[in-house]
Amino acid sequence: MNLGKIYKNIFLVIFLGFVLSACATQTTQKIDSQIQGDVYTGTDTVEYLADGVPDRVFFATNESVLTTASRETLRKQASWLRKNSEITVVLEGHADERGTREYNLALGERRANAAKDYLMTYGISSSRISIISYGKERPVDSGSNPLAWSKNRRSVTVKAN
Amino acid sequence: MINKRLLLIILLIFFPFKSFALIEVDITRGNLNPLPLAVSSLASSESDKEKLKKDLNINDLGLEISKIVENNLKKSGLFNPLDKEAFLQKPDIAHLKPRFEDWALIKAQALITGKVNLEDDKLRVEFRLWDVLAGKEILALAFTTVPKNWRRVGHIISDKVYERLTGEKGYFDTRIIYVAEEGPKTQRVKKLAIMDQDGFNTKYLTLGNELVLTPRFNPTNQMVTYLSYFKNLPRVYLLDIETGMQEVVGDFAGMTFAPRFSPDGKKIIMSFAKDGNSDIYTMNLESRIVEKITNHPSIDTSPSYSPDGKYIAFNSDRSGYQQIYIMKSNGKNVKRISFGNGLYGTPVWSPRGDLIAFTKLHKGKFYIGVMRTDGKGERLLTENFYQEAPSWSPNGRVLIFYRETKTDSKGEGFSAKLWSIDLTGYNERLVETETDASDPSWSSLLSN
Numbered sequence: 001m002n003l004g005k006i007y008k009n010i011f012l013v014i015f016l017g018f019v020l021s022a023c024a025t026q027t028t029q030k031i032d033s034q035i036q037g038d039v040y041t042g043t044d045t046v047e048y049l050a051d052g053v054p055d056r057v058f059f060a061t062n063e064s065v066l067t068t069a070s071r072e073t074l075r076k077q078a079s080w081l082r083k084n085s086e087i088t089v090v091l092e093g094h095a096d097e098r099g100t101r102e103y104n105l106a107l108g109e110r111r112a113n114a115a116k117d118y119l120m121t122y123g124i125s126s127s128r129i130s131i132i133s134y135g136k137e138r139p140v141d142s143g144s145n146p147l148a149w150s151k152n153r154r155s156v157t158v159k160a161n
Numbered sequence: 162m163i164n165k166r167l168l169l170i171i172l173l174i175f176f177p178f179k180s181f182a183l184i185e186v187d188i189t190r191g192n193l194n195p196l197p198l199a200v201s202s203l204a205s206s207e208s209d210k211e212k213l214k215k216d217l218n219i220n221d222l223g224l225e226i227s228k229i230v231e232n233n234l235k236k237s238g239l240f241n242p243l244d245k246e247a248f249l250q251k252p253d254i255a256h257l258k259p260r261f262e263d264w265a266l267i268k269a270q271a272l273i274t275g276k277v278n279l280e281d282d283k284l285r286v287e288f289r290l291w292d293v294l295a296g297k298e299i300l301a302l303a304f305t306t307v308p309k310n311w312r313r314v315g316h317i318i319s320d321k322v323y324e325r326l327t328g329e330k331g332y333f334d335t336r337i338i339y340v341a342e343e344g345p346k347t348q349r350v351k352k353l354a355i356m357d358q359d360g361f362n363t364k365y366l367t368l369g370n371e372l373v374l375t376p377r378f379n380p381t382n383q384m385v386t387y388l389s390y391f392k393n394l395p396r397v398y399l400l401d402i403e404t405g406m407q408e409v410v411g412d413f414a415g416m417t418f419a420p421r422f423s424p425d426g427k428k429i430i431m432s433f434a435k436d437g438n439s440d441i442y443t444m445n446l447e448s449r450i451v452e453k454i455t456n457h458p459s460i461d462t463s464p465s466y467s468p469d470g471k472y473i474a475f476n477s478d479r480s481g482y483q484q485i486y487i488m489k490s491n492g493k494n495v496k497r498i499s500f501g502n503g504l505y506g507t508p509v510w511s512p513r514g515d516l517i518a519f520t521k522l523h524k525g526k527f528y529i530g531v532m533r534t535d536g537k538g539e540r541l542l543t544e545n546f547y548q549e550a551p552s553w554s555p556n557g558r559v560l561i562f563y564r565e566t567k568t569d570s571k572g573e574g575f576s577a578k579l580w581s582i583d584l585t586g587y588n589e590r591l592v593e594t595e596t597d598a599s600d601p602s603w604s605s606l607l608s609n
Contacts, residue, residue: 062478062482062483097547097565098522098547099483099506099522100463100476100483100506100507100520100549100550101374101375101549101550101599101600102375102418102419102432102462102463102506102507103460103462103463103478103483103506105388105395105416105418105419105432105434105462106418106432106434106439106460106462107460109415109416109434109437109439110434110437110438110439110460112437113436113437114437117437132393132395132416133395133416133434134372137349137372137374138347138348139346139347141572142345142346142347142568142572142573142575143568143571143572144546144567144568144572144575145570148572
């Protein structure tokens with residue numbers, strides 16, 4: 001047996017394995033970088049209320065719990081609202097298309113309220129915040145795939161005046 | 162309740178020959194051998210034909226009415242209307258005295274004949290149902306109505322024939338209220354629409370200026386309760402179909418949604434969302450008294466009364482996920498009834514009271530199914546990418562619901578359509594609508 005040849009073959013196999021897995025991760029990485037644990041983390045649909053103040057936060061399927069990133073976004077919104085005390089906002093709660101219409105209306109309301117509660121703990125008066133749920137009626141991405149759904153599970157802060 | 166607009170008088174007598182009939186249609190199983198029957202064109206005199214042609218712009222009204230009957234019976238999946246080309250006997254003679262051998266020859270087991278004429282500008286329609294093998298008449302009826310109601314005559318005949326041959330009430334003289342949809346998925350324009358059960362006589366009840374959802378009839382079919390985003394305030398509304406009058410239901414400081422009438426039509430039951438929590442409320446339409454029925458920090462929605470009004474089925478995520486619960490109408494004795502794998506929503510109590518139809522999500526698929534009121538005997542009728550919101554036909558034999566298609570990678574190819582399926586899980590059909598459609602609600606029988 002030629003040991004050298006065996007080593008060479010093993011090396012080749014390992015090398016090929018590297019190339020293949022690199023190809024596979026490239027596509028999943030693209031989605032992974034935008035979704036973390038089912039929550040959208042990209043910036044595709046995000047608009048800005050002011051410089052560095054994103055207008056929306058995203059949720060996991062069936063959830064209304066605020067993620068670390070969402071809380072950071074809402075703290076930025078709160079600080080912007082404190083500096084602009086004349087501004088009032090509407091929080092629009094949304095769900096993805098993978099749920100019954102009536103339940104999703106309730107879920108959208110619950111999500112917008114989670115965002116409202118957080119803004120209030122950072123000193124924003126409830127009188128400056130109104131909320132509305134659109135359930136699954138106003139998706140921002142019309143796709144039928146996990147990435148699109150993750151973008152649609154959101155609460156968007158909109159200037160009301 | 163008498164519907165003034167629809168002057169409809171049953172003139173002749175209904176001859177019950179039930180015990181003698183040879184024809185029997187079993188509707189409890191999927192019907193693989195629909196009953197072959199012949200629907201003869203309804204005969205009318207040449208002079209009446211001319212007059213009707215002038216009034217309604219229809220060449221042969223008797224023929225058109227017979228086509229409505231054929232279409233209804235065929236779509237029920239229980240009957241197989243035979244091709245009129247094969248008929249040997251003329252409509253007027255057949256109506257007087259059928260030559261049963263001729264009809265047996267083309268394998269018809271039942272025969273429907275009739276006559277249409279004008280009497281003082283009223284439309285008079287009579288029909289007879291014959292048992293071909295026994296060689297006798299088993300049903301004879303006549304109606305008088307205003308000519309423009311001619312389609313309803315076809316539906317009423319269909320109901321009478323269905324009832325005579327199956328032993329159960331029909332569901333053809335009914336309407337569907339639904340949400341007509343148009344435009345891109347991200348900006349759908351939605352209107353309330355109403356149509357006859359067979360897709361004809363579509364009327365739009367709102368203009369599409371605001372989002373409208375989930376319309377439901379009251380027991381007399383004159384009122385509709387629905388959700389409207391008028392002035393961007395999502396609230397439950399009440400609409401009088403005839404007058405077009407609309408009003409907000411109650412004075413709630415937040416979103417009200419998921420409305421339905423109580424079986425006596427006196428109350429509306431709905432969800433009210435406040436501070437991130439949705440609970441179920443009722444409002445009495447006469448006294449305006451509002452009652453809170455559930456009191457739980459979870460989402461409680463999609464309430465639906467049992468036909469006797471004693472119980473309410475609803476949807477709650479108090480266990481962590483969407484499940485179906487029932488309780489007494491006062492909110493006491495809450496009991497979870499759905500225990501299968503997956504999420505359950507949109508419970509709707511059947512008009513017979515023995516079943517609850519629902520939507521189920523399991524492993525990325527949506528199902529329409531039924532279970533008994535204790536949650537046992539779950540049967541899934543149809544599986545798809547997305548479908549929900551079943552509504553029962555008034556006889557509890559058919560469910561109508563809506564189905565949405567998956568979009569492609571570019572987000573194209575979205576559609577929403579109404580579908581119907583028998584309780585047996587057979588006879589799934591697309592219900593044709595002028596536009597895309599969702600949130601269907603089936604009326605009760607308009608006559609009787």
